[in-house]
Every structure is written in structure tokens, then in C-alpha cells.
């Protein structure tokens with residue numbers, strides 16, 4: 367819980383604390399059992415703390431129905447990571463996918479069952495997420511995952527999100543809808559159309575120099591979609607070969623504040639002197655800008671190249687001033703050979719332009735007490751007798767989000783109630799802020 371939520375929680379608490387005092391005060395005026403109710407007040411609070419703020423003994427008593435639990439407690443661990451997304455470029459975003467890589471369980475203490483992951487926005491609306499690239503500790507206990515969701519922001523807006531997870535393996539598989547990758551923050555809007563199904567874009571891709579290599583789809587070694595764009599060629603010493611992406615129309619809608627984002631691969635970097643990425647303004651004779659990425663590359667590994675189109679960050683050639691607002695005629699991905707003849711394989715995938723990345727701040731994990739609906743559901747099948755070890759000889763009712771355990775509150779027995787804001791995780795994984803109420807009488 368961040369401090370704003372904490373402040374709200376505290377104010378809610380004070381409000382209900384005041385309400386409880388009013389309730390009991392009114393009560394005293396109506397009944398004569400003053401001593402009895404004042405005796406029950408600490409009992410109500412302490413039973414609330416035992417039942418709703420502890421896990422019970424054993425902690426997973428709800429899994430073994432045949433043995434009556436030593437102590438009943440409805441609490442389950444729940445963890446929450448606050449995330450703040452900020453637009454700082456003055457440019458509104460529509461359905462822009464944001465991906466964060468979250469380490470749930472660094473030391474693999476099995477605290478994150480992967481079906482429990484849920485994301486909420488600051489208005490407590492659940493947000494559809496995509497969970498990818500998960501490494502597991504044991505079973506379905508997650509260690510690290512990529513979480514992606516679509517963000518809508520007006521210029522310079524800040525939004526808060528809360529990512530929840532728990533070890534509760536009773537929580538059912540989420541029913542997330544596949545994310546739509548269709549945002550005006552990317553060109554092309556799915557970030558892969560240019561580097562997928564090459565035959566569909568055959569006229570746009572061509573070999574640049576080289577000897578005889580031809581372009582294919584690699585449907586195995588790829589980063590996104592069905593395939594990467596692939597070419598192999600043998601090229602003589604002190605020469606160059608590469609790939610040229612050249613749409614018929616210029617690529618428009620960009621500015622120097624946009625970024626080029628592309629995945630690059632070369633099977634063997636040895637013998638190469640440079641791997642240049644070129645971006646060229648139209649028409650021919652206009653400035654080109656380029657940068658050498660060879661130093662960032664490892665043989666046979668994909669490299670994620672992301673660079674702002676600001677020409678001050680590139681080498682510029684061809685005369686004049688590069689300006690992305692004038693459109694992009696074509697892009698080159700060129701290997702330079704400074705030694706003997708080489709045979710090399712070059713791949714490109716995920717080629718797209720994107721707006722300035724949103725600022726993403728991931729805050730440290732917070733631990734929060736939550737009520738497990740599953741445990742409450744199990745408790746509803748227990749008799750007072752089976753609860754004796756937890757509640758002693760008292761009679762009580764526990765009301766959670768409209769559902770009640772125990773009998774009707776017996777007012778003539780001078781019942782005292784206690785309530786306190788809490789969080790519940792339902793069996794379907796939904797997280798909700800609630801105010802459970804426990805009433806106790808003799």
C-alpha cells in the first residue's frame with residue numbers, strides 16, 4: 367500500500383473506529399449490561415485479530431477438511447508492487463503496451479503462485495495483462511515474469527497501478543484476453559508487420575550489395591510473430607552486404623523524438639569491422655544517419671537496438687540536416703568485412719518506430735494482510751464446536767462482503783461488534799477492499 371492508500375486506510379479506520387464507539391455508546395444507553403459489553407469489547411477486537419489477521423494453525427487448515435483445525439484464521443499472504451507510469455513527452459498514448467519485468471521471489475520461497483497475479487489501476491479496476499517469459503521456482507511458483515498491459519494516457523499524465531500476487535494455489539487460472547497490439551505509439555502499429563511473413567513484404571526487402579544471398583523467413587530463430595527476416599551471403603574481403611528495407615511510400619508520422627526499435631542478429635561477429643544501422647530521409651541525395659552496433663553484439667545472439675532519431679545522437683552523412691519529420695525513405699542493416707572473404711547470416715526482427723518510452727517506476731514489494739475467500743468458504747462449513755479452540759465459549763458472527771458465518775447477532779445478549787478495513791482475494795483471483803465485521807456475544 368502506498369502512503370496515499372495508507373492515508374485513506376487510516377482515515378477509514380478512524381471513521382469506523384469512531385462508528386464502533388458510537389455504536390457501542392448508543393448500545394450502552396439502551397441496555398443495562400454495561401459491564402458485560404465493556405468486557406466484550408477487547409474480546410471482539412482480539413477475535414477479529416485472530417480470525418481475520420492470522421493464517422490459523424496449521425496455516426493450510428482449509429486444505430484438510432477431515433481434521434478440525436487447531437486454530438482457524440482466514441488470512442493469506444498477499445504481496446503488492448506499486449507501479450507508476452508517466453508520460454513525459456507531451457504526447458497522448460492510446461493502448462500503448464507497457465512491459466515490466468518483475469522479480470516476485472528472488473530467493474524462491476514459493477510466495478507467488480502464478481495464477482494469483484492480478485493488476486489493478488488506481489480506481490480499483492482490474493487490468494487485462496499478458497504474462498510472458500516466466501521462470502519458475504518449483505511447480506507453478508513464479509520467480510520472474512514479464513507483465514505487459516495496454517496504457518491510455520493523456521499528455522504528461524501519471525497513472526498508478528498495483529500488481530498483486532500470493533502463494534494461494536486455490537486461486538483459479540485467470541481469464542485474460544489476448545492483448546491487442548494496435549497502438550498509434552508504434553509504426554507499424556503491431557511492431558512486427560515489416561519483419562514478418564517476408565513474402566508479403568517481398569518488394570520492400572532487398573539484399574544490399576553482397577553476392578548471391580536471397581531473403582527468407584526464419585520461422586524458428588525469431589523474436590516476434592511468425593518469422594524474422596533472414597539472409598546469408600558470402601562476401602569478399604573489404605566489402606559490405608546487408609539488408610535494405612524500402613517501402614514504396616515514405617514512412618511518415620515520425621519526429622526526431624521518436625525511436626527506432628529493432629532486434630538484430632549475426633551468426634558470427636568475427637572478421638567484421640562494423641555493423642551499421644542506417645536511416646535515410648527522402649529523396650535520394652538527402653541526409654542519411656547511421657550508427658555502428660557491432661560492439662554491442664555477440665555471435666549468434668539477438669541484440670535489441672533502441673535509439674532516438676535525434677540526429678545529434680548519430681553520425682550523419684549525405685549533406686543537409688536529417689529530420690525524421692520529413693519521413694523515412696529506407697533503412698539499411700549492413701555488415702562490413704575488413705578481412706578475408708566471409709560467409710555470414712544476418713537476421714532482423716521486430717522492426718518499428720515508437721514514441722519516447724513511457725517512464726516506468728517500479729516500487730519495492732509491499733506485504734499486505736488479505737483474507738482468503740477460500741478459507742472463509744471453508745470456515746462456513748465449520749460448527750461453533752469446531753471453532754472452540756479459536757474462539758472459546760463465545761458466540762459470534764463474521765460478515766465478509768455480504769456473506770455471514772455464525773448466527774444472527776444476539777442483541778439481547780449485548781453483542782459487541784468490531785470492524786476494520788481489509789483486502790480479500792477471491793477464489794477467482796479478484797482483489798477487493800472490504801470492511802469485514804465481527805460481532806461477539808455470550
Ligand SMILES: [Ca+2]
Pocket residue numbers: 558561562563588589590591592593594715716
Ligand atoms: Ca517477426
Ligand SMILES: [Ca+2]
Pocket residue numbers: 612613614615616617694695696
Ligand atoms: Ca521508400
